[in-house]
Structure formats: structure tokens, C-alpha cells
Amino acid sequence: MTSTQIATALPRDRRVLGVQTWTVAAVALAALALAYFGFAVTSPYRLDIAMTFTMYSLLALGMYVPLFLGGNIDLAYNAYYAAGAYSVALVGARTHLPLLVAVPIGALIAAVLALVVGLATTHLSGFHLALATMLAGLAVYRWISSTGAEITGGADGIGGIPRLEVLGVEFDRELLVAVGFLAVWLVALCLSRFRRALPGLSVRLNRASPAAAEAAGVPTRSMKLMSLMSGAAIASLGGTFIALMNQFILADSFSHDIVFLILFLPMLGGIASPWGAVIGAALLVLLNEASSLLEGPGPLIFGGASLLILILLPGGLLGIAATTWSTWARRSRGSFDD
Amino acid sequence: MAIHWIDALSAVRVGLMYALLALAYFLFARTTGTINFAIGGYAMVAGLLYGSVVTRVGVPPVLALVAAVVVATALGSLTEALVIRPIAARHRDEFVVVLAIAALLFVLQQLAGMLFGRRAVVARPLTDSAFTVAGQTVGVHDVITIVLSLAVVVLVGLWVARGRSGRMTRAIGDNEDAARALGIPVQRIRMLTASTAGGIAGLAGALAAPQAGLTIQSGVTLSIVGFIALVIGGTGTAYAPLVGGIVLSVLEAGASLIFGSASRDYLMLAAVLLVFAIRPEGLFSTRVRTT
Numbered sequence: 001m002t003s004t005q006i007a008t009a010l011p012r013d014r015r016v017l018g019v020q021t022w023t024v025a026a027v028a029l030a031a032l033a034l035a036y037f038g039f040a041v042t043s044p045y046r047l048d049i050a051m052t053f054t055m056y057s058l059l060a061l062g063m064y065v066p067l068f069l070g071g072n073i074d075l076a077y078n079a080y081y082a083a084g085a086y087s088v089a090l091v092g093a094r095t096h097l098p099l100l101v102a103v104p105i106g107a108l109i110a111a112v113l114a115l116v117v118g119l120a121t122t123h124l125s126g127f128h129l130a131l132a133t134m135l136a137g138l139a140v141y142r143w144i145s146s147t148g149a150e151i152t153g154g155a156d157g158i159g160g161i162p163r164l165e166v167l168g169v170e171f172d173r174e175l176l177v178a179v180g181f182l183a184v185w186l187v188a189l190c191l192s193r194f195r196r197a198l199p200g201l202s203v204r205l206n207r208a209s210p211a212a213a214e215a216a217g218v219p220t221r222s223m224k225l226m227s228l229m230s231g232a233a234i235a236s237l238g239g240t241f242i243a244l245m246n247q248f249i250l251a252d253s254f255s256h257d258i259v260f261l262i263l264f265l266p267m268l269g270g271i272a273s274p275w276g277a278v279i280g281a282a283l284l285v286l287l288n289e290a291s292s293l294l295e296g297p298g299p300l301i302f303g304g305a306s307l308l309i310l311i312l313l314p315g316g317l318l319g320i321a322a323t324t325w326s327t328w329a330r331r332s333r334g335s336f337d338d
Numbered sequence: 339m340a341i342h343w344i345d346a347l348s349a350v351r352v353g354l355m356y357a358l359l360a361l362a363y364f365l366f367a368r369t370t371g372t373i374n375f376a377i378g379g380y381a382m383v384a385g386l387l388y389g390s391v392v393t394r395v396g397v398p399p400v401l402a403l404v405a406a407v408v409v410a411t412a413l414g415s416l417t418e419a420l421v422i423r424p425i426a427a428r429h430r431d432e433f434v435v436v437l438a439i440a441a442l443l444f445v446l447q448q449l450a451g452m453l454f455g456r457r458a459v460v461a462r463p464l465t466d467s468a469f470t471v472a473g474q475t476v477g478v479h480d481v482i483t484i485v486l487s488l489a490v491v492v493l494v495g496l497w498v499a500r501g502r503s504g505r506m507t508r509a510i511g512d513n514e515d516a517a518r519a520l521g522i523p524v525q526r527i528r529m530l531t532a533s534t535a536g537g538i539a540g541l542a543g544a545l546a547a548p549q550a551g552l553t554i555q556s557g558v559t560l561s562i563v564g565f566i567a568l569v570i571g572g573t574g575t576a577y578a579p580l581v582g583g584i585v586l587s588v589l590e591a592g593a594s595l596i597f598g599s600a601s602r603d604y605l606m607l608a609a610v611l612l613v614f615a616i617r618p619e620g621l622f623s624t625r626v627r628t629t
Contacts, residue, residue, distance in 0.1 A: 071433055073433070073436065120611055121611075121614075123614070124614060125432075126373075126432045126433070126436060127372075127373035127375070127432075127436060127565075128373075128569070128614065130375070130436055130440075131562065131565050131566075131569070131610060132607075132610055132611060132614065134562070135562065135603070135606055135607040135610055136607060138562075138603045138606075138607070139603045139604050139606075139607045141603075142600065142602075142603040142604070146600050147600050256558065257555075260440060260443075260444045263437065263440060263441075264441060264444075267437065267441075299444070299448045300445065300448035300449060300451075300452060303441055303444040303445040303448055304445050306441045306444075307421070307438060307441040307442060307445055310425065310434065310437060310438045310441060311420070311421060311424050311425060311438065
């Protein structure tokens with residue numbers, strides 16, 4: 001079965017200005033990031049915001065892979081986030097290894113956790129899968145914050161993480177933010193290419209119609225596990241960057257609250273493209289900047305908007321953009337005909 | 339360590355709270371086919387409302403309890419009318435409903451944070467009076483809680499088994515199209531069960547508020563324990579949630595006695611995976627749907 005054949009079985013992608021929506025989004029975001037980063041260099045506060053955006057984007061992009069491409073619910077993302085952050089913290093503060101090795105270690109631990117979760121919940125779907133994976137995330141959080149305190153430092157977390165140094169170059173906060181933006185951009189770009197390549201199409205076909213995927217010879221089971229594992233590995237990078245940036249971590253950052261937030265990001269931006277997740281992350285960060293993170297009405301507005309979008313506009317913001325564009329284009333073409 | 343009967347009584351009280359939450363899930367699932375994760379959110383809102391109006395405004399506790407149940411009832415029916423019905427009409431995909439309900443639970447949590455504050459709300463019991471049995475003090479509130487919860491479980495059981503509209507819920511759950519063809523008012527019955535479910539969850543939350551020390555984070559926790567109780571009990575009869583709730587509470591009490599209270603989350607995960615692996619339909623089940 002070729003990719004063209006599979007692609008015909010799936011809904012068509014929307015286009016703006018005759019090109020794929022994702023291309024427009026990629027260019028626009030790259031421009032925005034550059035403009036924002038131009039200001040960011042001057043203020044430490046803006047650097048923190050930029051890094052929060054990076055973290056949310058990577059988590060949401062990670063979740064995008066199994067959930068929005070493959071339709072596999074996995075709500076243990078706080079655990080993968082923690083895997084990335086704690087790898088950096090433990091390698092940096094407790095060993096003399098070069099800090100860079102913490103990055104693959106974190107991704108590996110996250111992937112193995114996702115594999116275990118995926119294998120333990122093989123026969124579950126829908127609400128039951130949501131419950132089981134959420135409990136797995138809760139159990140990991142419990143271990144981090146209390147039972148495993150001897151290793152993880154419990155609620156106090158771990159401090160004193162040294163700066164990352166590669167080949168004599170010290171990664172200070174500015175450089176980390178730049179690398180973080182680059183990582184988000186690369187991951188989103190790769191995912192949107194992956195989405196339209198043969199393996200990505202197979203994952204999506206499995207979501208649209210599992211029976212058709214089986215019939216087409218897609219190895220559905222291993223494909224599901226692979227998507228869970230790669231999503232977890234991407235999400236772990238979010239934790240890696242945050243730990244490198246702040247040089248300390250607190251157990252409370254890894255509770256299930258973060259799972260809810262990142263679940264909504266792709267919905268807000270639009271689930272038809274990985275760029276939707278990045279746009280959602282940008283919106284969340286801007287909203288947080290407008291009202292302080294957990295005290296103001298920001299999260300309420302954010303959750304309410306996600307709910308409204310789910311009920312009324314399943315395409316998200318990218319979907320609205322594409323629809324508006326095609327309506328406008330059709331109308332203006334019509335006026336030429338008159 | 340000897341297990342005292344007073345500990346057993348408190349396990350029963352907690353178990354009945356779980357049972358009420360599971361019963362709310364049961365009613366919602368019976369007609370809409372949806373596991374409403376926002377159930378714990380209703381209970382949390384009701385509990386915080388009860389606690390705040392009694393402590394901060396000085397409303398009599400009984401009145402506050404009624405108000406909390408009324409608000410939760412309204413939340414239940416609004417969920418059906420504004421979230422589940424419009425989404426189910428457009429998507430065949432269960433996935434979208436799961437996401438929407440997760441969003442709803444988050445919205446309820448943030449809304450409660452705006453209204454009642456983000457710290458734990460201290461709630462007074464319905465009455466402070468207590469009596470002594472065999473050297474142990476038993477609060478009247480606990481007795482009221484147990485009696486009221488049992489009464490609700492029995493009433494719902496009778497309604498579902500014998501009542502006219504109660505039996506209609508079964509018809510809708512079994513085969514919606516056939517129920518519609520028979521002239522059963524599907525939407526009205528759905529609304530009825532959704533609001534009843536909301537009210538029951540609200541009752542559970544408000545009654546548990548004095549002991550539970552609720553915060554806005556409790557919504558998720560309550561949703562989880564209620565769902566686990568439902569998973570353990572199954573959806574075969576209206577009494578299955580009762581058994582599930584009591585079993586879960588006894589397991590929990592036993593585990594914290596043996597392994598310490600930190601073992602709770604692990605126990606939940608283990609119990610759920612075990613039930614899913616061995617008996618995914620729960621302890622009690624009737625096979626009605628094969629799809």
C-alpha cells in the first residue's frame with residue numbers, strides 16, 4: 001500500500017494561500033520567535049517566559065504524537081516530563097558525568113516508562129485507558145514527592161544543577177532559550193513531515209479506522225507502542241530544558257495539573273497540525289503573562305476556551321484560519337467573475 | 339494492631355461516599371454511555387460551597403447542604419445539555435467526549451478556585467452533637483451521612499428497577515434507536531439521569547466536606563476514586579456501585595494500616611490494573627451491548 005492510497009482514505013489537509021497550513025504556521029512562528037527573542041535577550045523575566053513556552057511546546061508536541069495522530073490516550077505525561085528533569089538534576093547534582101548524557105538518559109527513561117504504561121494498558125480504550133494512564137502518572141508523582149524521597153529529594157526537589165557545558169562552550173540562559181526554540185521548531189517541523197509520510201499516515205489510519213489499518217498490513221500494536229514511546233521521549237526534552245535553565249527542580253511541578261494544561265494546547269491551536277500545539281503553547285504563555293499563573297483567571301479562561309473550541313470549533317485556531325481563508329478566497333474570486 | 343469497630347465505621351462512611359460517586363457515574367453512563375469524569379468536580383464544588391457558606395456566611399448547615407445539592411444538580415444537567423449532547427451529535431468518536439470532559443473538570447476546578455479560594459476550606463458538620471457508645475464518641479453527622487447515603491442508594495436502586503422512568507433508562511442504555519421507536523422520551527430521561535447524578539455527587543461531596551478537607555484539587559481525586567469504585571463494582575445493577583465503594587474503602591483502609599498512607603496511589607493503580615486484567619466488567623455485570 002502506498003502513501004497516496006492511504007492518504008485518500010484520510011480527510012484532506014486544509015490549505016491557506018495554496019500551501020499547506022503548516023508551512024504558513026512554521027514561517028509565521030519562526031518570525032514571531034525571532035522577533036520575541038530579539039527582546040528577550042535584555043530581560044531575565046522574558047527569558048523565563050521563553051523557556052516556559054519551550055517546555056509547554058515540547059510537552060504538547062510529545063502528547064500530539066500518540067494522542068492526536070494515533071488516537072491513543074496517555075495521560076501520564078507528567079511522568080515523562082519528570083523523567084527528563086530528574087535525569088538532568090540527578091546526573092548534574094549527584095554525579096561527575098558530563099551533563100549532556102542526561103539528555104538521552106531522560107529520553108530513554110521516559111520511553112521505557114511509556115512502554116510499560118502502554119503494555120500494561122494494551123486492551124483498554126477510551127475512559128478506562130484515560131483512568132489507568134492518569135493513575136500511572138499519579139503513582140510516579142507520589143514516588144517523586146514522597147516515597148522515593150531518598151533519591152529524588154522529595155518535596156524539596158534537587159538544587160545545585162551545574163550549567164551544561166559542551167566542548168568548552170557554556171550553555172547560559174540565553175543560549176539555552178535559543179537551543180530550546182530551535183528544538184521546538186525542529187520537532188514541530190519533523191512531526192508535520194512525519195504526519196504526511198507513510199509511517200505517519202499509517203498511524204493516522206489506525207486512528208481513523210483500526211480495521212482498515214489491520215487490513216492494510218499496518219503493524220498496529222508495535223506502531224502504537226512506538227508512538228507512545230517517541231511522544232514520551234519528546235516530552236522528556238521539556239523537562240530537560242527546564243532543569244538546565246532553572247538549575248533546580250521542585251516535585252510539585254510534576255503533578256497531574258500539567259497534563260490537563262498540555263492536553264488543551266493542541267486543541268486550542270488546532271489538532272490538524274503539530275504547529276497547533278506550538279500555537280496553543282504560545283497562547284498559554286501570553287495568557288499567563290497577562291495574569292499570574294495559578295492565581296488569576298488565566299487558567300479558567302484557558303480551560304473555558306478549550307471547552308468552547310471542542311464544542312463549537314473542532315478545528316482550533318488553525319482550522320478557523322484555514323476556513324476563513326478559503327471562504328474569503330472563494331468570495332473574492334466570485335467578485336472577479338461578476 | 340487490633341482493628342477497632344470505630345475504624346470500621348469510618349471505613350463504611352468513606353465507602354458510602356465512594357459508592358455515591360460511583361452511583362452518579364453509573365446513572366450518567368446508563369443513558370448517555372459516557373463516563374463523566376466531571377463527577378468528582380461536582381462533588382468538589384458542592385463540598386466547597388457547603389463549607390464556605392456555613393463558615394464564612396453563616397448559613398445554617400442544613401440549608402447549605404440543600405443549596406450544594408441543588409447547584410450540583412444544575413451542573414449535572416448543564417453538562418448533558420451543553421457539553422455531551424452537542425458533541426455526541428457531531429462526533430461518533432468517544433475520544434472527543436473524553437477530552438471535553440477533561441476540559442470541563444479543569445474549568446470546574448478553576449471556577450471553584452476563583453469562588454472559594456485555593457486553600458482547603460474548613461467545613462463544619464451538619465451538627466456538632468455526638469454520643470458515646472462503648473467508650474467511643476460517634477458524631478451525629480457521621481450517622482446522618484451513613485443513613486442518608488444508604489437511603490439514596492436504595493431509592494435509586496428501587497427507581498431503576500421498578501420506577502417507570504427508571505426502567506426507561508435501561509431501555510435507552512440497551513438500544514437507543516429501539517427506545518426512540520417505542521416513544522420513550524430519550525432526551526428527557528437523559529436529562530433526568532444527568533441531573534440526578536449531579537445531585538448525588540453533590541450530596542457525597544457536601545457530606546464528606548467536614549472530614550475530607552477539600553481543596554480545588556479534590557475534584558480529580560474524587561473523580562478517580564468514584565470511577566475506581568464503579569470499575570470494581572461493575573455496571574450490572576444499581577447496587578454494584580455500593581459494593582464497589584465499600585470494597586475500595588476497605589482495601590484502602592487495610593493498605594494504609596499495613597503499608598502506610600503513602601501507599602494509596604500505588605494501591606489504586608494496582609487495583610485498577612488488576613480489575614481490568616482479570617474482570618474488566620467488574621464484580622457485577624449484565625451483558626447487554628456487544629459493541
